[in-house]
Amino acid sequence: MDKPHSTADNSIFYAFLGLLVWLPLPMGSNRLWSLAFFSAAALLLLSYWCFLFLHQRVSSSRPLRKAWPAIALLLLAAFASTFQAIPGLSLSVEPFRSQQQTLLSFALIAFFTLSLALLNSHKRIKLAAYTLIACGLFQAIYGSLMTLTGTEFGFFTHKDSYNGVATGTFINRNHLAGYLVICLSIGLGMMIATLKSTASGNWRNRLRRWMNALLGTKALLRITLVMMVIALVLTHSRMGNTSFFAAMMITGALALLLGRRASRSTIILLTSLLVIDVFIVGTFFGIEKVVDRLEQTTATRESRDEVDLYSLELFNNNLLMGTGSGTFYTAFPEVRKKDITLFIDHAHNDYLEFLTERGLIGFTPLLIAALLTFIIALKAQWMRKSPLMRGLSFGCLMSMIAMGLHATVDFNLQIPANAASFMLILAFGWISLYFKPQKGPNTVVNR
Numbered sequence: 001m002d003k004p005h006s007t008a009d010n011s012i013f014y015a016f017l018g019l020l021v022w023l024p025l026p027m028g029s030n031r032l033w034s035l036a037f038f039s040a041a042a043l044l045l046l047s048y049w050c051f052l053f054l055h056q057r058v059s060s061s062r063p064l065r066k067a068w069p070a071i072a073l074l075l076l077a078a079f080a081s082t083f084q085a086i087p088g089l090s091l092s093v094e095p096f097r098s099q100q101q102t103l104l105s106f107a108l109i110a111f112f113t114l115s116l117a118l119l120n121s122h123k124r125i126k127l128a129a130y131t132l133i134a135c136g137l138f139q140a141i142y143g144s145l146m147t148l149t150g151t152e153f154g155f156f157t158h159k160d161s162y163n164g165v166a167t168g169t170f171i172n173r174n175h176l177a178g179y180l181v182i183c184l185s186i187g188l189g190m191m192i193a194t195l196k197s198t199a200s201g202n203w204r205n206r207l208r209r210w211m212n213a214l215l216g217t218k219a220l221l222r223i224t225l226v227m228m229v230i231a232l233v234l235t236h237s238r239m240g241n242t243s244f245f246a247a248m249m250i251t252g253a254l255a256l257l258l259g260r261r262a263s264r265s266t267i268i269l270l271t272s273l274l275v276i277d278v279f280i281v282g283t284f285f286g287i288e289k290v291v292d293r294l295e296q297t298t299a300t301r302e303s304r305d306e307v308d309l310y311s312l313e314l315f316n317n318n319l320l321m322g323t324g325s326g327t328f329y330t331a332f333p334e335v336r337k338k339d340i341t342l343f344i345d346h347a348h349n350d351y352l353e354f355l356t357e358r359g360l361i362g363f364t365p366l367l368i369a370a371l372l373t374f375i376i377a378l379k380a381q382w383m384r385k386s387p388l389m390r391g392l393s394f395g396c397l398m399s400m401i402a403m404g405l406h407a408t409v410d411f412n413l414q415i416p417a418n419a420a421s422f423m424l425i426l427a428f429g430w431i432s433l434y435f436k437p438q439k440g441p442n443t444v445v446n447r
Contacts, residue, residue, distance in 0.1 A: 077362050322362060
């Protein structure tokens with residue numbers, strides 16, 4: 001049994017939440033100075049937690065101990081990147097960029113580890129989840145207001161691109177869409193965690209539940225989800241919207257299939273999301289523009305197919321070790337042809353970018369870690385009785401499916417804010433299966 005939780009790491013926990021809030025603000029932390037700040041902060045927080053652990057002032061949580069295979073796989077990929085970044089070995093076409101990405105890799109692992117170590121109580125788990133949802137709400141409100149009012153500000157500066165669509169404090173609308181989908185996934189999971197699995201009984205109990213749904217925290221959460229969907233539609237991101245609705249339907253089907261205690265309220269909630277969000281929200285906030293962009297997507301209008309083909313050629317030329325993490329924009333000119341006239345800094349396909357930069361040796365551990373986490377979250381959806389744990393596993397599964405789909409046409413995982421938020425989502429997957437509350441004289445344990 002886990003030792004009683006200490007409050008010695010309270011300062012680390014709240015600093016962790018502060019870092020989670022900060023990450024999306026400075027252009028998704030996709031600048032060298034903000035990347036360096038995040039990396040330093042995450043590594044320092046983990047170092048301080050390890051210091052407390054060595055002095056027996058905090059204890060390791062059960063999810064942290066159980067997640068050692070995922071941590072080991074992520075470290076293996078990070079050490080492969082470290083090996084690439086050694087200047088004298090000439091394994092990277094740009095060692096300095098590889099060194100930056102290696103630092104970011106270790107920072108993301110630190111963020112994942114901190115999530116597992118610090119989220120050791122129901123209160124902390126909920127605080128972390130609702131903090132992420134609140135960040136999504138802020139991005140939704142800010143991005144929507146900038147677009148609907150025509151103000152068009154990003155992060156303290158006028159936008160010089162993507163005018164007329166929501167970008168929030170990000171630069172690219174697709175990255176705001178990816179971030180919103182992460183927040184929506186965990187928001188929907190927390191919504192499911194509030195649903196009652198038992199029958200209402202008499203009319204008084206039904207009335208009490210209806211009033212609670214209309215006036216309580218559940219109503220606030222539902223309104224928050226609607227506002228984030230509005231912003232998602234306003235991004236006009238094709239795959240952002242497609243991946244959200246596809247992932248919601250796939251995960252909903254999995255939850256109903258695996259959830260031996262799935263209630264009628266779960267079915268009603270998922271159905272209402274499709275009806276209200278698509279037909280009502282979409283009608284007023286321009287989902288037809290997203291549909292138009294999907295219909296107009298043809299091979300003659302898009303250059304991503306050619307970029308993907310040339311990226312595969314780059315990968316074949318550097319099969320095992322890749323060109324060096326963070327070096328795609330430097331290595332791509334080697335294989336690009338005259339039909340690509342635009343400046344290409346990313347592959348617009350996360351899988352291909354990881355493969356070309358890290359090779360099979362660096363990419364395979366990342367893929368295995370993701371697949372292992374997906375299986376863990378599936379198992380939690382099947383085994384756990386706790387509404388909170390089932391909600392976390394739902395959010396993890398939905399986010400992983402959505403990000404996996406979006407990764408085929410964009411590079412969300414190259415954006416530090418999205419990558420770090422996704423690491424928290426992966427941690428939720430492990431927590432959903434292995435978290436157990438501390439037993440006390442007045443504690444009722446609901447697995």
